[in-house]
Structure formats: structure tokens, C-alpha cells
Amino acid sequence: MAASCAEMEPAAAPRSPGTGELVCARGRNRKAVLCQRCGSRVLLPGAATFARRELFLPSMKKKTALLASSSPDGDVLQDHWLVDDMFSFENIGFTKDVGNIKFLICADCEVGPIGWHCLDDKKSFYIALDRVSHE
């Protein structure tokens, strides 16, 4: 993944290819949002709105995999599902604070980070489209 390129893109860039079938006409998630790894249900269909914002999420890889490859420690991701209430999630985990950020993980298998929350904005919880599956 070209994280460094993504960082340069203008904020008004068009939606990434493929998001069209995931986003309904009212800008909500057409499908349920699931954990890529264990299928745990994160969001019900229609529970979130599509939002673009450049957010850095640390890698989901294990230490061994990270050491083996020279991949970056994370990705800057643009496409997200946004909810304004943490209880909109069906199942989700919150990490401890990293500065003023809490990262979101799968509540069942704890893979992550799949999302991002800033303590300064109590009404924004982001889940990166690239880090979940849709059904």
C-alpha cells in the first residue's frame, strides 16, 4: 500500500474505487461492517456515514511479520465509516490512550487498529474501510 502517496492527495479527492457499492445514496454504509479476521459484527447496515479524512493507523501485523518485512509501521487511510456515539457500535474494543487518541480494535479477536478516536472530539469515531470487511 502506498501510504506515502495517500498522504499527498488533496482532501477533495474522489472516493476510492469500490466504495460506491458500499455507500448508499444517503451516504451511509449499505452493508454490515465486520472484522476481516473473525467476522465479528462491528456496525449494522446504515449505522455509520462515509467520511474522508487522512488518519494514520499503526500496522495490524504481528511483531514477527513486521520484523521480517520492511513495511512501514502503519498506513495513512482516507476512507472511513464515522459514527457520533460509541454505542452505535455492535462490538468494538477501545485501546488505552495514546496521547489524546484511542485506537479501535475488534472486540472478539482484538485485531487492530481498525479505527481511530480523538479524545478532543467526543462525537467522532472512525473505522477505516480498508481494515474491515463488508457483508
Next chain:
Amino acid sequence: MAKTYDYLFKLLLIGDSGVGKTCLLFRFSEDAFNTTFISTIGIDFKIRTIELDGKKIKLQIWDTAGQERFRTITTAYYRGAMGIMLVYDITNDKSFDNIKNWIRNIEEHASSDVERMILGNKCDMNEKRQVSKEKGEKLAIDYGIKFLETSAKSSINVEEAFFTLARDIMTKLNRKMNDNSSPGAGGPVKITENRSKKSSFFRCTLL
């Protein structure tokens, strides 16, 4: 957006370190995938959605991981808690003996009407068992608390435990609301108002 759930319960997992509290929080414990990053920073809490009697319930579950000493678990941690899982390890006598201390800690710091439940975890490790099931049951009866033996590893009774605790909280809530709606009771209290006049609905009887 309108609320899509009927109840919201804050639950705590309490017990000595190493009894498997954290494991009770995931469905496939052996399958857990702790990335370097996540295991380094640690998990604060989880939100889970369950359905009970047709009601959608959001559980916000906190784990004490890393701050298990009685001294460090104080009022702040217990604030707003409606249910507490007291967890010991059936292969560790000490963790069972300490349940009494944990109950004392709860009585000292938590709301007086918090729902409690005792879990004897790791019941898949019968060959290393130090605490008999009868002993666990007896302790629970002495305190008037429900009891289950669980295995996070083999997924035995874990869901049942959370459902049972949630059901007990819901029953208590409904009963309170009914009591309060009758004349002469302690004033109108609805769950949606629990942060208004009184600092906490669940603390009323404590004051």
C-alpha cells in the same frame, strides 16, 4: 441519530491478575490476535451488544488489567458500574481466597446495589484444580451471589455469565422503576435521567 438500543450497562471484571479476566472478553481466546502495537498499549474497554427478551442491550465492559492491587482499585474505577464479575482461577487457591477481599473492596467503593456474580474460571483445567466447584458454590451462597464455572479457553459458560448478569441488572432496574412510579416512593427516576439531579441513580440507597 436516534438511540438503537434499550439499555446500556457498565460492567467490570475484578479479580487477581492471571485468573483470565481478559480472556473472558474475547469470544475466541485461542484465536486472539494481539498485534505488537495493541498488546503494548493495552485495552481499555469493550462494547458488546446482546439481545435479551427482545431488548437490545449495550454492555460496556472494563477490565482491571494491570491495576489489580486492592489499593489502586478505588471509587473512580467503580463509578457508574452496574454489574461486577468477580473472577478467580480454579487452579489457584489464593485467587479464590482473595474473592472475599474483592467483595470487601466492592462494598467499600462501589454502589451498594451493584449486581455481582462469581466466576470460577479455567474450568477446562480440571487436572490442576485446587478449588472444588462446591467450595465456589458455597462462597456464592454465603454472599447471596450467583455463581458459574467458566472456561474462556473452551467457551464454557462465558456468554451465559454475561447474559445472567445483564438479566439481573435489567430485572433490578425494572423493579426500581416500578417501585418509584408508585406514590410515596423516592421520586420519579427513569434510566434516562440517571445523571440529572442525583449524581447517580445507583447510589441513591447509599446516601
